[in-house]
């Protein structure tokens with residue numbers, strides 16, 4: 001092990017109640033909203049091919065033209081309660097909201113810059129109504145914060161000269177001030193989701209970032225901070241030089257999911273996902289494949305089956321309204337979650353071998369296994385292998401618990417569960433209530449008759 005001053009300060013998963021709640025959330029909502037939603041991926045009649053929230057980096061759009069979008073920010077259709085209701089209907093148990101994206105525009109009236117909602121036609125704080133609305137809906141709030149800030153004169157991609165160093169010192173103070181300000185103004189926030197920390201300038205701030213993280217955790221005990229916030233003194237990110245996770249959960253899964261439990265190294269993690277291929281901020285013209293609710297439900301089940309959370313992104317329009325496709329998907333996912341959320345909430349890795357029919361999840365501390373089915377075997381037999389000395393006490397459809405299912409032990413610790421679900425157009429869940437095996441060789445033929 002390398003001696004580290006600014007590496008990870010904790011090994012293994014956090015066991016406190018705040019983190020256990022986060023771990024059991026299963027499904028979250030991401031909100032990307034800011035000035036970039038006004039052009040919506042288009043400028044002077046031309047489409048920007050990249051992600052809409054990066055339009056400022058597009059040479060076709062002059063930086064001053066982007067920066068003056070602040071004078072157009074007047075979201076007359078913004079309704080925080082409606083956004084929270086959409087998340088609630090979808091079955092999201094937490095939300096991650098952009099307070100400031102890379103462009104530096106602040107959705108809260110920060111004292112440390114004039115580039116905020118306070119100096120827009122809207123004038124009012126956006127974060128407070130959002131935090132209050134989601135909190136009222138029983139949805140935990142995580143604040144997204146981009147360290148990289150294209151609007152701040154002190155930002156540097158790297159520190160090469162003494163002038164850079166002096167400028168960046170001012171930027172570091174500004175960053176600390178804004179983070180303390182956010183935690184002070186929105187004490188209900190459960191955590192911070194950092195972004196924009198990949199440039200050398202920030203990677204070189206191991207000591208500063210370590211001390212800032214400690215200051216934030218002291219100000220807000222239990223605060224949840226991901227692995228992307230800071231690097232160790234050797235520039236290692238997400239995992240320190242001893243390969244120990246930085247922060248409380250791994251933030252590496254972006255628009256992609258781990259495939260096996262080995263990929264998650266025994267850590268907590270979240271996957272953040274876009275509905276179109278790669279648009280976080282509102283883009284008028286979604287190109288390429290737009291994910292269906294069934295695909296998104298499968299990703300949610302897969303994430304939970306591997307011990308993580310699935311966070312689905314919404315990009316509200318410049319006027320503050322939510323686009324129809326997003327509202328429809330939220331309702332379709334919500335319809336499924338209303339029936340099946342027992343297989344998602346407070347569930348995690350089951351330890352069972354992956355089978356073709358789908359993903360298995362397990363309630364933490366309860367002997368219940370959920371088989372979330374996406375592929376129906378023509379045989380009608382759903383194979384499941386249980387650990388030694390574990391047997392199936394009872395099996396039934398989560399959607400219709402009176403439908404007790406026939407179970408057959410076809411080999412030692414290997415069972416076929418027979419199910420012919422009524423509707424096959426949507427994923428469904430088979431529940432296994434397990435028990436200790438009485439004695440070996442006991443057959444289960446007559447169990448379900």
Ligand SMILES: COc1ccc([C@H]2[C@H](O)[C@H](O)[C@H](C)N2C)cc1
Pocket residue numbers: 032051053054195196254272280
């Ligand atoms: C350099 O490639 C990047 C950098 C940052 C991102 C940002 C997106 O704008 C969005 O905020 C996502 C969560 N984040 C990683 C995406 C691609």
